[in-house]
Amino acid sequence: MKPPRPIRFFIRTFGCQMNESDSERASGLLLGAGGVPANGPEDADLVIVNTCAVREKSEEKLFSYLGRLAHLKKGKHVRIAVVGCVAQLRGWEILEKCPAVDYVFGPDNAAEIASLVERDSALKSVSTSWSEEWRETPPALIRRDSPASGFVTVMEGCDNFCAYCVVPYTRGREKYRPLPSVLDEVRDLARKGYREVQLLGQNVNSYRDPESGKPFAELLREVAAVDGPQWIRFLTSHPKNFRPEIAEAMAGIRKVCRELHLPLQSGSSAVLKKMKRDYTREDYLDIISRLRRLMPGIRLSTDIIVGFPGETDRDFEETLDILRTVRFGSLYSFRYSPRPLTAAAKLNDSVPREVKQRRLAEVQRLQKEIQLEDHRRLVGETMKVLCLGRGRKTPDLFSGRNEGNQVVNFRSAEDPTGRFVEVRITGFGPYSLVGEKAG
Numbered sequence: 001m002k003p004p005r006p007i008r009f010f011i012r013t014f015g016c017q018m019n020e021s022d023s024e025r026a027s028g029l030l031l032g033a034g035g036v037p038a039n040g041p042e043d044a045d046l047v048i049v050n051t052c053a054v055r056e057k058s059e060e061k062l063f064s065y066l067g068r069l070a071h072l073k074k075g076k077h078v079r080i081a082v083v084g085c086v087a088q089l090r091g092w093e094i095l096e097k098c099p100a101v102d103y104v105f106g107p108d109n110a111a112e113i114a115s116l117v118e119r120d121s122a123l124k125s126v127s128t129s130w131s132e133e134w135r136e137t138p139p140a141l142i143r144r145d146s147p148a149s150g151f152v153t154v155m156e157g158c159d160n161f162c163a164y165c166v167v168p169y170t171r172g173r174e175k176y177r178p179l180p181s182v183l184d185e186v187r188d189l190a191r192k193g194y195r196e197v198q199l200l201g202q203n204v205n206s207y208r209d210p211e212s213g214k215p216f217a218e219l220l221r222e223v224a225a226v227d228g229p230q231w232i233r234f235l236t237s238h239p240k241n242f243r244p245e246i247a248e249a250m251a252g253i254r255k256v257c258r259e260l261h262l263p264l265q266s267g268s269s270a271v272l273k274k275m276k277r278d279y280t281r282e283d284y285l286d287i288i289s290r291l292r293r294l295m296p297g298i299r300l301s302t303d304i305i306v307g308f309p310g311e312t313d314r315d316f317e318e319t320l321d322i323l324r325t326v327r328f329g330s331l332y333s334f335r336y337s338p339r340p341l342t343a344a345a346k347l348n349d350s351v352p353r354e355v356k357q358r359r360l361a362e363v364q365r366l367q368k369e370i371q372l373e374d375h376r377r378l379v380g381e382t383m384k385v386l387c388l389g390r391g392r393k394t395p396d397l398f399s400g401r402n403e404g405n406q407v408v409n410f411r412s413a414e415d416p417t418g419r420f421v422e423v424r425i426t427g428f429g430p431y432s433l434v435g436e437k438a439g
């Protein structure tokens with residue numbers, strides 16, 4: 001039986017852009033089924049928590065959040081659903097550990113969340129089945145958070161089984177979205193005035209259209225041929241699948257932003273081998289040289305894991321050395337965290353916590369220095385920025401990203417949200433630039 005008033009739902013998202021994009025889809029499906037968004041968990045009949053399982057810390061954060069949500073149930077009829085990667089990994093364990101949780105849905109069961117608007121079942125349930133097929137969400141149903149930059153998922157899952165990573169177990173094997181439906185979604189964004197498209201997947205470079213077999217470089221060309229969006233980005237790339245044709249396609253398509261997130265993980269070939277990354281330090285540096293030859297000025301970012309089992313001081317020094325050589329525009333750095341089911345979980349987690357912490361601090365100190373130096377050089381330059389709204393931490397300033405994907409906070413007399421603006425850089429911090437709208 002349908003409840004007498006619309007169900008108010010609230011979604012809290014942990015984790016990466018894939019999760020943000022999944023939450024946008026879930027939100028659209030809930031709206032389509034007659035739900036209405038709530039302002040916060042206190043105001044909701046249905047709280048959905050979209051989870052990340054990549055590190056132990058991500059799981060700890062989730063369980064502490066769920067603990068804080070439990071009070072919502074006192075004297076009120078509120079239902080709580082846990083969805084995404086931890087849901088897939090832990091299943092029934094979540095219901096045992098957190099009695100306040102009612103439902104658990106894996107990343108491939110997101111479409112079922114919409115049924116919660118119609119079905120007010122008191123029965124607890126766990127749904128973590130996989131489908132081999134691509135499950136389409138009609139673009140019109142996606143409720144996007146950004147007014148100017150739209151996520152478009154092109155593939156799901158991962159076949160790489162890097163030794164440290166739980167993603168292949170939480171998101172399953174790779175499956176690719178049919179190219180015509182990718183293009184439909186890009187056209188939908190174009191009609192709605194979106195200026196930027198971000199193609200998403202755990203390993204986008206291995207994309208193949210299931211029908212025609214067209215590879216990722218061709219996908220880039222066809223997406224770029226859609227009139228409207230002026231910037232195209234994609235995430236995440238894997239060095240072992242980053243074939244020369246992809247760099248050439250990027251260089252040949254002006255709409256593809258001159259930036260690339262290319263996770264390195266470690267600068268030591270010995271550690272990369274243990275991580276089962278399938279490339280060496282030299283392979284990685286070759287890709288960087290090719291990219292810079294084809295697109296001078298391209299801004300690169302990366303992911304680094306410190307303290308992988310067996311990582312020596314010398315291995316770590318090789319990581320610092322690559323950071324000094326490549327001078328990434330930004331990086332995400334993590335302490336190695338053993339994850340269930342992974343190959344590395346069977347190894348001795350040999351690097352002591354203090355050593356991991358010291359190495360992490362060292363990576364971050366060096367990177368901060370590099371970013372400050374690079375940002376200082378940008379003062380006085382005028383650059384094109386896509387305004388995404390007011391800054392979250394700086395509400396008196398507008399905030400956007402430049403082509404290199406750097407955050408630029410700026411002053412403007414009028415609200416340019418959703419548009420490209422020219423910004424003159426007047427200041428900087430280690431992680432963002434500050435400026436004024438020019439003209």
Ligand code: SAM
Nearest residue numbers: 054164165202236263303304334335336337339
């Ligand atoms: N598919 C992407 C890739 O290959 O980079 C994203 C994977 S994961 C969501 C994002 C980052 O988390 C990885 O690049 C890696 O640096 C980090 N990561 C994954 N598993 C980890 C672990 N067990 N401990 C520490 N960091 C980890």
Ligand code: SF4
Nearest residue numbers: 158160161162165167
């Ligand atoms: Fe994890 Fe490696 Fe797949 Fe990235 S490529 S999701 S790090 S297994």
